[in-house]
Amino acid sequence: xxxxxxVHKTLGGRAILNGLTLEVxxxxxxxxxxxxxxGKSVTLRHIxxxxxxxxxxxxxxxxxxxxxxxxxxxxxxxRIGYLFQDGALxxxxxxxxxxxxxxxxxNLMPEKEIQERVEEVLSEVELDGHGDKLPxxxxxxxxxxxxxxxxxxxxxxxxxxxxxxxxLDPISSSIINGLIQKLHETGITQVxxxxxxxxxFQVADRIALLHSGKVIALGNAxxxxxxxxxxxxxxxxxxxxGPLGRETSGEFEPEHPAKEESDLS
Amino acid sequence: MKSTVEQLGAIMARIxxxxxxxxxxxxxxxxxxxxLLARTALNFPYLLTRRRTRDTLDLCYNYCVGxxxxxxxxxxxxxxxxxxNGGNSLEELGQESLIGPIVAVSMIREMGPFxxxxxxxxxxxxxxxxxxxxxxxxxxxxxxxVMSIPPIRFLVLPRMVALTLVTPVMTIFAAFIGxxxxxxxxxxxxxxxxxxxxxxxxxxxxxxxxxxxMLKSVVFGITIAxxxxxxxxxxxxxxxxxxxxxxxSVVVTFLLVIILGYYLSWSFLT
Numbered sequence: 001x002x003x004x005x006x007v008h009k010t011l012g013g014r015a016i017l018n019g020l021t022l023e024v025x026x027x028x029x030x031x032x033x034x035x036x037x038x039g040k041s042v043t044l045r046h047i048x049x050x051x052x053x054x055x056x057x058x059x060x061x062x063x064x065x066x067x068x069x070x071x072x073x074x075x076x077x078x079r080i081g082y083l084f085q086d087g088a089l090x091x092x093x094x095x096x097x098x099x100x101x102x103x104x105x106x107n108l109m110p111e112k113e114i115q116e117r118v119e120e121v122l123s124e125v126e127l128d129g130h131g132d133k134l135p136x137x138x139x140x141x142x143x144x145x146x147x148x149x150x151x152x153x154x155x156x157x158x159x160x161x162x163x164x165x166x167x168l169d170p171i172s173s174s175i176i177n178g179l180i181q182k183l184h185e186t187g188i189t190q191v192x193x194x195x196x197x198x199x200x201f202q203v204a205d206r207i208a209l210l211h212s213g214k215v216i217a218l219g220n221a222x223x224x225x226x227x228x229x230x231x232x233x234x235x236x237x238x239x240x241x242g243p244l245g246r247e248t249s250g251e252f253e254p255e256h257p258a259k260e261e262s263d264l265s
Numbered sequence: 266m267k268s269t270v271e272q273l274g275a276i277m278a279r280i281x282x283x284x285x286x287x288x289x290x291x292x293x294x295x296x297x298x299x300x301l302l303a304r305t306a307l308n309f310p311y312l313l314t315r316r317r318t319r320d321t322l323d324l325c326y327n328y329c330v331g332x333x334x335x336x337x338x339x340x341x342x343x344x345x346x347x348x349x350n351g352g353n354s355l356e357e358l359g360q361e362s363l364i365g366p367i368v369a370v371s372m373i374r375e376m377g378p379f380x381x382x383x384x385x386x387x388x389x390x391x392x393x394x395x396x397x398x399x400x401x402x403x404x405x406x407x408x409x410x411v412m413s414i415p416p417i418r419f420l421v422l423p424r425m426v427a428l429t430l431v432t433p434v435m436t437i438f439a440a441f442i443g444x445x446x447x448x449x450x451x452x453x454x455x456x457x458x459x460x461x462x463x464x465x466x467x468x469x470x471x472x473x474x475x476x477x478x479m480l481k482s483v484v485f486g487i488t489i490a491x492x493x494x495x496x497x498x499x500x501x502x503x504x505x506x507x508x509x510x511x512x513x514s515v516v517v518t519f520l521l522v523i524i525l526g527y528y529l530s531w532s533f534l535t
Contacts, residue, residue, distance in 0.1 A: 048411050074413035088408035090400075102412040104316070105419065150412075 001026045001189050002047055002158065007056035009042060009213075016042050017053070018213030029180065029190040031200040033235065034210035035244060040193040041085075043210070044160050047191065048080055049073045061157065078106070081151030081159040085166060087143040089135040089150070096122065096131030099149045108154065117153060125149045125179060141172030148179060159183060161192040165199045177202050197236055201225070209235060211244055298495035302487070304417050305425050311418045312426055324427035332388050332435060336381060340372075340439035343380055344446030347371055352455045361455045365462040366469035368447030373470065373478045377440035379526055382485035384439075385432060386518040390493040393424055394514035397497025398507040406498065416498070425490040432486030433479050440478065477533045484529065485522050492518045 002024035009017040016039040024030045032040045045051040046058050049065045058066045063076055089098045100118045103109055109117070122131055125145040135143055144164060151159060161180065165173040173196065180203045183190060194200055200207055201221045209217040209224070209232055217224060217232045224232060234242030311317055351367045397420060400406050409416050444466065451457035496514040500506045 045407075050407055050410060077411055077413050080411070082408070082411040084404045084408055086403060088404040090405055102414065105412070105414045150408075154412075 001061065002191065003057070003059040004043070004046065005057040005059075007043075007046060007053045007058060009039070009046070009051065009053055011042070016213055017046070017056075020056070020210075020214055022208060022215055022218075024189060024191055027187045027189055028205040029184050029192065029203055031204035031207045032191065032193045032210055033195070033197075033200055033207055035235070036195075038210045039213045040210055041162055044082070044162055044191065044193055047158075047160060048077060048082055078154060079157045081154070081156035083144065083147050083151045083159070083161045083164055085162045086140075087135070087147030089143060089146055091135050093134075094131060095127065095133050095135065095138065095146045095149075098135065098146060099131075099153050101150065102154055118149075121149045121153050122146075124152065126175065139172070141168045141175065144168070144172075144176060145179070148176070152183075157189060159188050159190045161190065161194075163194055163196075164192060165194060165196045173199060294495055294499055297499060298491050301417070301421065301495055301498070302425075302491050305421050305491075308415070308418050308422050309426075312422055317418065317423055320423040321426050321430075324423055325431055328385075328389055328427055328431040329434065331392075332385055332431075333438075335388060336384050336435050336439050337442050339380060339384055340377070340442040341446040343376055344368055344372060344443030344448075345450045347376070347443070348447035348450035349454065352451060356455060361451070361457050362461065362465050364447065364451040364455060364457055365464075365466035368451070369444050369466035369470055370474055372440040372443035372447070374474045375478075375526075375530065377436045377443060378478050378481035378485060379522065380443075381432060381436045381439045381482065382489065382522045382526075383519065385428070385435065385486070386489050386515055386522065389428060389431075390489040390518050391511040391515050393428075393490065393493030394496040394500075395507055395511040397494060398500030398510040401498060401500040402503050402506060421494045421498075424494060425487065428490035428493075429483060429486040432489070433482040436478060436482035473533065477529070481526060481529050484525055488521050488525065489518050492521065 002022075004020055004022045007017045007020040008015065020039070020043060022030075022032075022043070032043060034040050042051060046053060047060055047065070049058075049060075053066050056066070057064060060076055061079055063072065065073070065076055089095070090101070093101065096115075096118050099121060100114050103114045103117065104111075108114075118131065119128075122128055125148050127142060127145055127149060130138060130142065130146075135146070138146070148161075148164070164176050164180065168176065177199050180190065180192065184203065184205075190203075192200075192203065204221055206218060206220055207224045208215045211231060217227055217229055219227070225236065227233065231243040233239070234244050312321060347368045348364050352361060352364050355361055355363050355367075397406070400420070406416050406420075409419055448457075448459060448462045451462050452459060493514045496510040496517070500510040502509075
């Protein structure tokens with residue numbers, strides 16, 4: 001369903017992905033773990049074509065996304081949902097309008113059906129009755145659920161989550177994890193990037209641990225927990241000393257920002 | 266001890282590096298801006314859809330309301346200053362009747378479009394850069410791309426068309442208010458009658474003056490919107506980046522308005 005083969009990506013002179021190879025099977029929930037700056041979000045951005053690899057192949061839904069920079073991207077993207085870290089809701093639209101935005105802008109169905117679908121999906125994420133509110137009027141957890149509703153509204157085959165529980169209280173995190181598990185039962189393929197270990201062990205079929213732009217461990221929750229690899233143990237136990245090092249790097253900035261903005265129309 | 270040559274080399278490297286980086290960034294954003302303008306023009310047919318037309322009209326209304334007060338005040342005092350300075354010199358020559366023509370031609374050909382462009386750059390251009398920049402850093406632009414909603418159609422096209430329509434409208438308004446301010450001073454300070462001021466002004470003005478002013482305002486409107494959208498879309502690095510984008514959009518637009526204004530005046534005068 002999703003295959004990344006020997007993907008390399010350099011941003012701001014730093015190799016972020018360094019020969020990343022990863023496969024996500026149909027219907028599975030894969031969680032990508034790793035320290036900040038190890039390229040987790042960059043991996044998600046490659047899957048959805050927001051970034052193209054300097055080297056290597058990215059194949060999604062049987063199509064090579066790294067060579068579909070312009071023409072076929074919208075078609076592939078229409079089968080993918082993406083939950084951004086802070087929901088990425090448009091602040092001048094109500095929650096219901098945000099959720100219905102892709103349906104309206106792409107004229108996918110008549111207005112009456114859009115309203116019904118929006119209500120249905122808001123109910124799925126337990127946001128009934130909040131459709132008229134603006135993003136600024138709801139909590140962080142609700143914004144993430146609204147973002148999830150928007151990602152689900154077009155019934156995607158793949159759902160990508162970028163740190164869905166970061167910055168949330170344990171109850172809101174549990175609600176999100178519950179929704180991800182519920183979605184798993186529907187057979188949707190999910191890739192989730194997170195630092196939240198309990199969330200990862202709760203929802204994952206398989207876990208990949210990223211370090212220096214490569215997968216250094218891959219297995220189910222039990223295999224990862226019992227791994228003898230010191231890097232894996234350092235990460236899951238949160239040890240300060242170990243092979244992963246103490247410091248992390250900051251944000252990556254592309255050297256030529258204009259080149260990264262080529263698919264705006 | 267480093268030799269003087271090595272020290273000079275190090276100093277040069279410190280200066281040359283950032284200058285080259287600035288030049289590369291400027292070239293990047295200039296190219297991006299021109300491509301953005303061309304792509305927006307190619308997307309123009311999408312303006313005819315109900316949603317984009319409504320968005321554009323909403324923006325036109327907001328832009329007019331948002332810049333109305335400041336444009337009125339600046340235009341009024343610009344007209345008054347023109348009349349006061351011109352009147353003082355012309356009074357010595359007994360040519361007060363020329364105050365009207367000087368104020369009218371200045372406001373319609375040069376000061377109206379130029380001043381309006383500067384006001385709209387500071388109030389709307391920087392606002393567009395900050396708005397799109399904030400959307401950029403909070404991943405809203407990426408979200409649009411992932412949802413297969415082209416940001417050019419959804420964000421850039423309505424803003425560009427709205428500013429291109431609003432700038433000439435506000436320029437006409439500014440010119441009118443400026444002339445009104447000039448006539449107030451001419452009447453109160455130099456005893457030029459209202460009717461005489463109006464007749465002298467209308468006699469001097471010709472269609473080329475109005476056309477020059479309008480053409481400038483349209484070019485300035487496109488420039489303000491293009492630079493604002495470009496800087497917004499190229500924003501990086503959180504809140505600081507948004508601030509830098511807004512500042513850069515003002516600086517770049519001011520420069521372009523002055524340079525383009527000169528060449529447009531030059532092309533009409535020659």
